[in-house]
Amino acid sequence: xxxxxxxxxxVISPLGMNSEENFDNLRDGNSGLxxxxxxxxxxxxIPLGSLDWERIFNHCNEHEIDGHTxxxxxxxxxxxxxxxxxxxxxxxxxxxxxxxxTKGNIDHLGANNGxxxxxxxxxxxxxxxxxxxxxxxxxxACISGLVAINTARRLLASGKYEHAVVCGADILSxxxxxxxxxxxxxxxxxxxxxxxxxxxxxxGEGAGTIVLSIEQPAKPEVIEVASGxxxxxxxxxxxxxxxxxxxxLAIHKTLASKNLQPQYISAHGTAxxxxxxMESRALKRNNLENVPVNSFKGFTGHTLGAAGTIETIFGIHxxxxxxxxxxxxxxxxxxxxxxxxxxKNQAYKFNVFLKVASGFGxxxxxxxxxxxx
Amino acid sequence: MAELISSLKEQIIEQLNLExxxxxxxxxxDPLFGDGLxxxxxxxxxxxxxxxxEYGIKVENPADGKKIFYSIETMADFIEKNxxx
Amino acid sequence: MYINQYVCISPDKVxxxxxxxxxxxxxxxxxxxxxxxxxxxxxxxPKFFKMDEHSRLGFLAASLLLGPEPELENENxxxxxxxxxxxxxxxxxxxxxxxxxxxxxxxxxxxPNIVMGEIAIKYKFKGENIFLVEPAFEAQKLYDHTSLIxxxxxxxxxxxxxxxxxSTKNYLAxxxxxxxxxxxxxxxxxxxxxxxxxxxS
Numbered sequence: 001x002x003x004x005x006x007x008x009x010x011v012i013s014p015l016g017m018n019s020e021e022n023f024d025n026l027r028d029g030n031s032g033l034x035x036x037x038x039x040x041x042x043x044x045x046i047p048l049g050s051l052d053w054e055r056i057f058n059h060c061n062e063h064e065i066d067g068h069t070x071x072x073x074x075x076x077x078x079x080x081x082x083x084x085x086x087x088x089x090x091x092x093x094x095x096x097x098x099x100x101x102t103k104g105n106i107d108h109l110g111a112n113n114g115x116x117x118x119x120x121x122x123x124x125x126x127x128x129x130x131x132x133x134x135x136x137x138x139x140x141a142c143i144s145g146l147v148a149i150n151t152a153r154r155l156l157a158s159g160k161y162e163h164a165v166v167c168g169a170d171i172l173s174x175x176x177x178x179x180x181x182x183x184x185x186x187x188x189x190x191x192x193x194x195x196x197x198x199x200x201x202x203x204g205e206g207a208g209t210i211v212l213s214i215e216q217p218a219k220p221e222v223i224e225v226a227s228g229x230x231x232x233x234x235x236x237x238x239x240x241x242x243x244x245x246x247x248x249l250a251i252h253k254t255l256a257s258k259n260l261q262p263q264y265i266s267a268h269g270t271a272x273x274x275x276x277x278m279e280s281r282a283l284k285r286n287n288l289e290n291v292p293v294n295s296f297k298g299f300t301g302h303t304l305g306a307a308g309t310i311e312t313i314f315g316i317h318x319x320x321x322x323x324x325x326x327x328x329x330x331x332x333x334x335x336x337x338x339x340x341x342x343x344k345n346q347a348y349k350f351n352v353f354l355k356v357a358s359g360f361g362x363x364x365x366x367x368x369x370x371x372x373x
Numbered sequence: 374m375a376e377l378i379s380s381l382k383e384q385i386i387e388q389l390n391l392e393x394x395x396x397x398x399x400x401x402x403d404p405l406f407g408d409g410l411x412x413x414x415x416x417x418x419x420x421x422x423x424x425x426x427e428y429g430i431k432v433e434n435p436a437d438g439k440k441i442f443y444s445i446e447t448m449a450d451f452i453e454k455n456x457x458x
Numbered sequence: 459m460y461i462n463q464y465v466c467i468s469p470d471k472v473x474x475x476x477x478x479x480x481x482x483x484x485x486x487x488x489x490x491x492x493x494x495x496x497x498x499x500x501x502x503x504p505k506f507f508k509m510d511e512h513s514r515l516g517f518l519a520a521s522l523l524l525g526p527e528p529e530l531e532n533e534n535x536x537x538x539x540x541x542x543x544x545x546x547x548x549x550x551x552x553x554x555x556x557x558x559x560x561x562x563x564x565x566x567x568x569x570p571n572i573v574m575g576e577i578a579i580k581y582k583f584k585g586e587n588i589f590l591v592e593p594a595f596e597a598q599k600l601y602d603h604t605s606l607i608x609x610x611x612x613x614x615x616x617x618x619x620x621x622x623x624x625s626t627k628n629y630l631a632x633x634x635x636x637x638x639x640x641x642x643x644x645x646x647x648x649x650x651x652x653x654x655x656x657x658x659s
Contacts, residue, residue, distance in 0.1 A: 001610070102569060103549075103568075104544075106549070109546070109549055109550065110550065110553065116546055116549070117542065117543070117544070117546070117591075118544050118591040119542065119592060119593045122593075123593075134592075134593075136590060137590060137591040137592070138588065138589065138590055139544055139569070139570050139571065139589055139590075139591050140569075140571045140587065140588060141569045141571050141572075147587075147588055151588065151606070154607075154609075154610040154611075155606065157610065158606065158609055158610055160602075160606070174556065175549070175552070175556070175568075178556050178560045178565075179552070179562075179568070181560065182418065182422070182559075182560040182561065182562040182565055183418060183562050183565065183566075184418065184421075184433075184434075184435045229586065229611065230586050230587050230588070231533075231584050231585065231586070231587075232537075232574070232575065232578040232583060232584050232585070232587055233584075234578040234579050234581070234582045234583060234584055235579060236413065236414075236579065237415075237566060237572055237575045237576060237579070238414065238415055238566045239413075239414055245584070246584060249533065249584055253612075359569075360566060360569055360571075360572060360575070361569060361571045361572045361574060361575030361587075362575045362578060363574070363575065363587050389508070389563075390507040390508045390563075391504070391507070392504065392507035393504060393507075415508075415562055415563050415566060416563075418562040418563070419561065419562060419563050422559050422561060422562070425559055426558070426559050
């Protein structure tokens with residue numbers, strides 16, 4: 001099996017248009033969750049992590065991306081930016097594109113223009129980048145991003161391709177906002193992962209693209225995508241297992257294959273009462289209760305199909321900078337098991353980082369990243 | 374009250390897709406959750422939808438559901454006291 | 459790898475290992491025909507009736523494929539599923555409910571991987587899960603993604619296939635039980651040619 005490395009990445013989120021701008025805002029503690037003056041999705045007073053679409057479409061013009069839907073434009077822009085920094089040839093036969101999304105162009109549902117098929121975005125990607133292979137589309141609830149990264153790693157490690165361009169993306173919509181409201185799982189305030197007073201999640205939108213390769217980049221530090229796995233709770237389709245069974249297994253399988261101990265964990269941390277308890281149990285069962293952990297969802301909201309890639313990229317940048325970002329929204333301990341939540345930004349040298357995620361359908365995933373200097 | 378209980382049984386069977394049950398199978402004093410009918414958290418949310426749609430009652434906090442939806446009888450009581458339709 | 463069993467459910471009929479099991483003589487719509495299948499096999503699983511079309515179809519196909527107590531290693535049983543529609547049929551129904559009071563029971567089914575969750579709950583499968591959306595079924599792609607899981611993880615068995623609902627009259631589920639070891643008389647090699655031969659649409 002070949003080793004797989006990170007060549008480049010891009011995040012478009014409520015915190016900015018590229019990974020660096022995003023990381024600067026993370027470091028400065030600037031949340032992307034706001035109450036919209038004219039909330040197009042609901043009359044309920046809930047904060048959302050919404051994108052600056054005007055800015056996005058301006059950037060699209062600069063990249064000659066036009067005439068596309070909101071979602072497709074977002075995906076093409078994030079892909080373009082990440083690919084530009086990677087120096088790979090997007091039309092080469094040894095490149096595979098992977099899109100991770102839960103609802104794609106859901107704002108076009110019922111429009112009868114073929115856009116609501118998730119693979120319609122794959123077609124747009126194929127045409128725009130002249131890809132040699134039809135892009136894969138993975139739709140696996142909130143773990144889609146990590147499943148896409150794990151799939152990319154496996155495809156490269158087994159020699160099927162040499163480079164993979166993985167983009168996770170989702171946009172806010174009436175469909176999704178009303179759905180989570182019907183679940184009564186949205187907080188009226190910016191979400192508070194792991195906090196005693198947490199009472200629900202905040203929704204966000206964005207895209208995260210990560211370019212992987214079997215070639216090591218010519219940089220002083222190299223990030224390896226070391227391992228990863230997914231597992232099902234086999235318990236309930238919308239509530240997580242009380243024992244954290246699936247997440248425990250996903251983490252266990254990820255770490256066992258490498259015999260490495262993570263030094264920082266980016267949690268799923270949605271701030272629902274049940275998710276955060278479950279995660280603390282899964283971490284404890286894996287003997288990870290002392291490893292510094294945070295959730296990025298207090299910054300961007302839950303970006304669904306984008307979360308796995310966006311938050312992985314945030315974690316990688318933290319690892320590059322040897323710096324931990326505090327878990328925004330957290331004030332008072334309030335989960336089932338005592339875990340080591342990061343309460344303030346701090347310099348911290350580390351080389352091994354674990355990303356985890358859980359999703360509807362009882363699915364869970366984890367991925368491990370190692371920095372080589 | 375008896376009429377309300379009878380309609381409630383039918384509405385619940387329909388709303389929650391309890392295919393193999395008839396109103397006669399449900400005792401209004403039996404717990405709906407846990408061991409009784411074995412309903413789950415999504416069913417609880419759907420019962421909240423039922424209350425709003427049929428009786429104009431809005432339950433904002435799903436945690437209140439535990440008491441209200443304990444049994445058909447407690448549901449009927451709650452509806453009688455709070456219905457707007 | 460080997461295909462030890464396979465099941466196909468279409469609007470016309472149910473076949474198991476290419477042998478006809480139930481024919482939809484009345485040409486009933488989805489809910490009626492699938493209820494007929496459910497009752498024929500005495501499935502005894504009340505939650506079936508809470509599922510949307512996509513999950514009902516995949517769940518039924520898996521139940522017929524595996525029977526009540528398959529001898530599989532739960533932690534090493536994976537699921538690799540694909541379709542073209544994702545859950546658009548249910549999405550449209552949910553969208554209609556938004557104009558009244560949005561239904562949480564419908565919303566939860568508007569993700570294509572939920573069908574794998576339902577199967578996992580019944581059989582306690584805790585292995586790898588992946589759901590892919592493709593414009594049309596391609597035997598090569600099902601082969602590629604399933605063999606990738608076997609090549610790169612400790613997976614011993616995999617429920618692999620296509621579960622697609624376009625409308626109440628147009629739907630198809632083809633599920634294969636793929637395993638490292640051949641353990642049935644009728645088993646065939648898992649490869650694109652055999653997938654192509656056995657996939658009925």
